[in-house]
Amino acid sequence: MKIVLVAAVALVDKDGRVLLSQRPMDKQLGGLWEFPGGKVEAGERPEAALIRELKEELGIDVAESCLAPLTFASHAYEDFHLLMPLYVCRRWKGQVVGAEGQAIAWVRPLKLKDYPMPPADIPLIPHLVDLL
Numbered sequence: 572m573k574i575v576l577v578a579a580v581a582l583v584d585k586d587g588r589v590l591l592s593q594r595p596m597d598k599q600l601g602g603l604w605e606f607p608g609g610k611v612e613a614g615e616r617p618e619a620a621l622i623r624e625l626k627e628e629l630g631i632d633v634a635e636s637c638l639a640p641l642t643f644a645s646h647a648y649e650d651f652h653l654l655m656p657l658y659v660c661r662r663w664k665g666q667v668v669g670a671e672g673q674a675i676a677w678v679r680p681l682k683l684k685d686y687p688m689p690p691a692d693i694p695l696i697p698h699l700v701d702l703l
């Protein structure tokens with residue numbers, strides 16, 4: 572089974588809400604709400620991948636020192652195994668927008684369960700509820 576490394580982040584605002592981003596309808600797991608991030612490219616560090624993805628997807632600048640590891644997802648999809656470190660970030664530069672035209676939502680931890688998420692993400696929710 573191919574292992575795919577994806578770096579993801581829970582952006583947390585001043586009110587303790589978490590940012591979710593809706594996957595495009597035409598992609599795998601389309602329409603589901605995910606943590607921003609994406610695939611780590613060959614030779615790339617996960618933190619660098621995340622900083623790159625946050626700029627591309629949300630239009631914000633994040634310093635590596637502001638990315639704190641929280642937990643990870645390890646999930647067997649049908650055609651690959653997802654290994655996804657989840658960081659927490661409370662500080663960034665710029666205004667968070669859906670820079671690729673996607674919907675975004677700031678969600679209280681206890682409301683995360685109301686947003687349909689990829690199966691790999693479900694076990695991550697209690698970690699955020701505990702943290703926040």
Ligand SMILES: Nc1nc2c([nH]c(=O)n2[C@H]2C[C@H](O)[C@@H](COP(=O)(O)OP(=O)(O)OP(=O)(O)O)O2)c(=O)[nH]1
Pocket residue numbers: 577578579598599600604605606607608609610611624653689690691692
């Ligand atoms: N970013 C992100 N991906 C997730 C989450 N949960 C989850 O199962 N995934 C899966 C969906 C995809 O199979 C994979 C991420 O791939 P992606 O297509 O978003 O990758 P990417 O942002 O680099 O985009 P692309 O260049 O491949 O179009 O990880 C999550 O919370 N956030």
Ligand SMILES: [Mg+2]
Pocket residue numbers: 607608609610624
């Ligand atoms: Mg992505």
